[in-house]
Amino acid sequence: IEIVAVPFFNESRELRGLVFVFHDISELKQVEQIRKDFVANVSHELKTPVTSIKGFAETMLDDDSIDPEMLRKFLTIIYKESDRLQSLIHDLLELSKLERDEFKINLNRINFSSIVRESVTIVKDMANKRNVELILDVNDDLNLTGDEQRLKQVILNLLYNAISYSKKDGKVHVSAYKNQQWLTLTVKDNGIGIPESLIGRIFERFYRVDQGRSRETGGTGLGLAIVKHIVEAHDGFIEVDSQYGVGSTFTINLPITHGLTN
Numbered sequence: 001i002e003i004v005a006v007p008f009f010n011e012s013r014e015l016r017g018l019v020f021v022f023h024d025i026s027e028l029k030q031v032e033q034i035r036k037d038f039v040a041n042v043s044h045e046l047k048t049p050v051t052s053i054k055g056f057a058e059t060m061l062d063d064d065s066i067d068p069e070m071l072r073k074f075l076t077i078i079y080k081e082s083d084r085l086q087s088l089i090h091d092l093l094e095l096s097k098l099e100r101d102e103f104k105i106n107l108n109r110i111n112f113s114s115i116v117r118e119s120v121t122i123v124k125d126m127a128n129k130r131n132v133e134l135i136l137d138v139n140d141d142l143n144l145t146g147d148e149q150r151l152k153q154v155i156l157n158l159l160y161n162a163i164s165y166s167k168k169d170g171k172v173h174v175s176a177y178k179n180q181q182w183l184t185l186t187v188k189d190n191g192i193g194i195p196e197s198l199i200g201r202i203f204e205r206f207y208r209v210d211q212g213r214s215r216e217t218g219g220t221g222l223g224l225a226i227v228k229h230i231v232e233a234h235d236g237f238i239e240v241d242s243q244y245g246v247g248s249t250f251t252i253n254l255p256i257t258h259g260l261t262n
C-alpha cells in the first residue's frame, strides 16, 4: 500500500485538513514482477542457442583436423540452434504485436473449414514423420467473421502441439462444427497429457511442463500464449481438458459474427 497525503484549504487559503489517498500498488508490483520475469526468460532463452552456436563455431575455427563427419555434426547443431533462434524471435515479435493495445484483427467473412483443411495439409509431413495419424471431421460450410491468417496460426499451433506431444501410434482428431452462435474447433490427441495441477499454467509465456521435450520438438513455450491472445481478440475462449499419460483436448470457441453482420 502506498499512502499519499493531499492537503486541502478553505477559501481564505487556510489549511483545513489532509486527505489520505491509499493506493493499492500490489497489482502494479505484480505487473512489474511479471515484466522482469519475462525479460529474464527471454534473455535466458536467447542465450542458450547463441552460446551453443558460438561454441561449435569456435571449435571448428580452432581445430582444422576435425574429420568431415564430425564437421557435419557440428554444422547440424549450428543449423538447428539457429532455427530455434529464428522461431523464438518470430514468436516474440508476434506476441509483442498481439499485446500492444493498438493491435487490431483484420476481420473478414471467411470459410473456416478450408482454413482447417489447409492447416492440416501443412502439418501432414510432420505427422507422417512421427507416425501420427490425423483424423479430420470438419463440416463444409463453417463460415465466420474473423482474421484468416491469425486463425490459421491458432490451428497450426494446436496441431503442432498435438503432434509434438504425442506418444507412439499417436492419433490426432480435428473436428469443427457450429451452432447458432459459436463455431467450435477441437484438437484431441492421445499423447502424453498434462498433469492436472499444471493445466492452469500452460498459457503463460515460456511455461512448459517438460522443458527438455519442448526444446527437442522445437517449442518456444510461447505458442499457447499466442493462441489465447488471438482467440480472445475474436471474443472467443479456449478450454483444455487433459489427463496425464492419456491425452489432451484443446477446444476453441469463436462467435460466428464478430462486429460484422452475416
Ligand code: ADP
Pocket: 161, 162, 165, 189, 191, 192, 193, 194, 202, 203, 207, 208, 209, 210, 214, 215, 218, 219, 220, 221, 222, 223, 224, 225, 247, 248
Ligand atoms: P511449446 O512451444 O513448449 O509447445 P506452448 O505454449 O505451445 O509451448 O505449450 C506450453 C506447454 O504446454 C508445452 O511445453 C507442453 O508442456 C504443454 N502442452 C501444450 N500442448 C500440449 C499437448 N497437446 N499435450 C501435452 N502437453 C501439451
